[in-house]
Amino acid sequence: MIRIISFGYGHGEPPVAEFTYDVRGSLRNPFHDPALKELTGLDQPVYEHLLATPGAELWAFNAATSAAAIMQVTGATDFTIAFGCVGGRHRSVGLARRTYELLTMTGQEAVIEHRDIDRPLLPPGMHSR
Numbered sequence: 270m271i272r273i274i275s276f277g278y279g280h281g282e283p284p285v286a287e288f289t290y291d292v293r294g295s296l297r298n299p300f301h302d303p304a305l306k307e308l309t310g311l312d313q314p315v316y317e318h319l320l321a322t323p324g325a326e327l328w329a330f331n332a333a334t335s336a337a338a339i340m341q342v343t344g345a346t347d348f349t350i351a352f353g354c355v356g357g358r359h360r361s362v363g364l365a366r367r368t369y370e371l372l373t374m375t376g377q378e379a380v381i382e383h384r385d386i387d388r389p390l391l392p393p394g395m396h397s398r
Contacts, residue, residue, distance in 0.1 A: 277357025310362025357385030
């Protein structure tokens with residue numbers, strides 16, 4: 270079982286995970302687009318915006334294949350991947366969603382949790398990264 274967690278660094282410490290990916294500095298932030306700001310990575314416009322960002326698909330693919338490969342080699346039965354962005358509503362949610370899709374398309378058992386998706390938007394000054 271691979272557990273995938275999205276979270277926001279602005280809402281507390283990262284969850285405990287074998288792999289934790291900090292995507293704050295490398296992917297475009299939908300928070301800065303007024304049409305996407307109030308949405309989340311579960312909404313199609315945000316998801317499409319994220320996947321159109323250079324490198325996003327590679328993040329998800331590498332996370333999925335690395336976790337599955339390590340589980341196979343080590344015989345581990347549980348593995349956790351965490352994706353963190355500033356607020357835990359846009360980029361981390363979209364990458365967690367895409368990673369989940371990639372894993373389940375190959376028959377890998379996975380679950381997904383969005384820790385901070387229902388929290389309020391953080392102030393604009395926190396989104397400079």
